[in-house]
Amino acid sequence: MPDKNNTIKAAVYCRYATEAQLLQSQHRKTALYCRTAVHNDFAIQEQEERLRGFAEQNGYDVITCYADNGESGASLDRPAMNRLITDIQSNEVQTVIVATVDRIARSATELLHWISIMEKTGVKCLVLNQADMDSSTEFRIWRDFIKRL
Secondary structure (H helix, E strand, C coil), rough: CCCCHHCCCCHHHHHHHHHHHHHHHHHEEEEEEECCCCCCHHHHHHHHHHHHHHHHHHCCCCCEEEEEEECCCCCCCCHHHHHHHHHHHHHCCEEEEEHHHHHCCCCCHHHHHHHHHHHHHEEEEEECCCCCCCCCCCCHHHHHHHHHC
């Protein structure tokens, strides 16, 4: 044990973020995703308006909206979805907001692939019609359920 003359000098540094800083860092790169199976500009516009309203009310900073108009949900291989996945993997997007789960995928296999992308990148996916459903909760339940099949 060092005596008073030979004490070891140490410093402790602590930092905390304000609520505003936490919100800003958590939601600074948010993307909206809209999809219709049959080409319908009105349906895409309506989805985007609802998603933007939700984002605004909840403090998310929307950087862009990815829209696949007239694309099937049977596969994730869609033009806007491919751009979204690329942007997620390059850390351009940290949160994705969709109206319903079936806008992402209509097959369990494709939904699991989406969940895997979310988990690997740490991106959060919020589903508008189920405000408490995001990639860190119910999506994992789906994944675990399907793995058991």
